[in-house]
Amino acid sequence: MKRGGRNGTNQNGGTGCEENVMVVVMQERATEEQVDAVIARLIELGMDVHRSSGATRTVLGVVGTNKIDPGLIGILDGVHEVLRISEPYKLASRTFKPEDTVVSVGDVRIGGDEVVVMAGPCSAETPAQVEAAAAAVKRAGAKVLRGGAFKPRSSPYSFQGLGEPGLVMLRDAADHHDLKLISEVMDISQIELVGKYADIFQVGARNMQNFTLLRELGRARKPVLLKRGISATIEEWLLSAEYILAGGNGDVILCERGIRTFETATRNTFDVSAIPVVKKLSHLPIVADPSHGAGRRDMVAPMARAAVAAGVDGLIIEVHHDPDRALSDGAQSMFPAQFDRVMAELRIIAPAIGRSICVDTPARHGWIR
Ligand code: PEP
Ligand code: MN
Numbered sequence: 001m002k003r004g005g006r007n008g009t010n011q012n013g014g015t016g017c018e019e020n021v022m023v024v025v026m027q028e029r030a031t032e033e034q035v036d037a038v039i040a041r042l043i044e045l046g047m048d049v050h051r052s053s054g055a056t057r058t059v060l061g062v063v064g065t066n067k068i069d070p071g072l073i074g075i076l077d078g079v080h081e082v083l084r085i086s087e088p089y090k091l092a093s094r095t096f097k098p099e100d101t102v103v104s105v106g107d108v109r110i111g112g113d114e115v116v117v118m119a120g121p122c123s124a125e126t127p128a129q130v131e132a133a134a135a136a137v138k139r140a141g142a143k144v145l146r147g148g149a150f151k152p153r154s155s156p157y158s159f160q161g162l163g164e165p166g167l168v169m170l171r172d173a174a175d176h177h178d179l180k181l182i183s184e185v186m187d188i189s190q191i192e193l194v195g196k197y198a199d200i201f202q203v204g205a206r207n208m209q210n211f212t213l214l215r216e217l218g219r220a221r222k223p224v225l226l227k228r229g230i231s232a233t234i235e236e237w238l239l240s241a242e243y244i245l246a247g248g249n250g251d252v253i254l255c256e257r258g259i260r261t262f263e264t265a266t267r268n269t270f271d272v273s274a275i276p277v278v279k280k281l282s283h284l285p286i287v288a289d290p291s292h293g294a295g296r297r298d299m300v301a302p303m304a305r306a307a308v309a310a311g312v313d314g315l316i317i318e319v320h321h322d323p324d325r326a327l328s329d330g331a332q333s334m335f336p337a338q339f340d341r342v343m344a345e346l347r348i349i350a351p352a353i354g355r356s357i358c359v360d361t362p363a364r365h366g367w368i369r
Helices: 032-044 070-074 127-140 164-176 188-197 211-217 234-246 274-281 290-294 297-310 336-352
Strands: 020-026 048-053 058-064 079-084 103-105 108-110 116-120 144-146 180-184 200-203 224-227 252-256 286-288 314-318
Touching: 020 032, 020 070, 032 048, 032 058, 032 070, 070 079, 108 116, 116 127, 116 336, 127 144, 127 164, 127 336, 144 164, 144 314, 164 180, 164 188, 180 188, 188 200, 188 211, 200 211, 211 234, 224 234, 234 252, 234 274, 252 274, 274 286, 274 297, 286 297, 290 297, 290 314, 297 314, 297 336, 314 336
Parallel strands: 116 144, 116 314, 144 180, 180 200, 200 224, 224 252, 252 286, 286 314
Antiparallel strands: 020 058, 020 079, 048 058, 103 108
């Protein structure tokens, strides 16, 4: 073993407590000088290097607490490949915290045995519309009302949300039906206002890498539901969660809402496989949004069923009393009766994997068609 110098300081930005592990694979024809030069550079960077030489190749195991850019090692002469073994995020990883995180919102626990359902309209439109949605989702067993007052629309000419009057409608309806409230915050300037009304901040897919917003939410004292960006890898998504955690807010809930692929039959491709992957890599709870994942109301139920079977800790679903006239996302919003039905189905699926879904509501006695 070649030991790198450790003088207690960390010139490369690491916090000094987490271990970085990588493997450097040398080219088949790498010379002894090239191998020695790579080892010397790694030691200079403060790493321990374990050399293993076979008949034709040399492999270097690299361990240390300094952060090094694998790209800078990959371009050294004679290097074939650099494999990073440890994750680039720390606080979000299961290595750092093996047990599941449970995010509590009053008496609602996200990440425990119960699959928590959040549901409601895409956007708050009128007091009557929000009230109708809240009554319907409560009756079916949801614990959290969803609804946007600030809407990240692809077109600047589409309905942008009602702002504070929308938040007032949502809060009133949530209180009336004893539901918690989740609503989207798009910008740091909206944090105080949204936080005045909502119990959970939603960060939308388009803002997953709005790092100033994430940093600021790290200072907030309310849970944050972080949606996966439309083209984000799971690693990028967990790094975004890391921003919030590193800021001091440990109450982060991840949300898979579909990613952009070559497929055009659905609005997005709902990535069910992200659920077990995230569960393996991270201790944070994960919620699925089958509404944005599918983009069509007839496909929301199968995606919701698949998500629960795959092990999600919660669902967030769009429901509207008159979806064909909704001001946003009508095509993917469920009728209340469809929502009742999928809830009844989920109540059968959840126990099969040791989970429950809101067992104490009138809707458990049968669904309403
Ligand atoms: C929404 O929840 O209505 C929304 C805009 O979601 P996303 O950020 O996933 O597109
Ligand atoms: Mn929507």
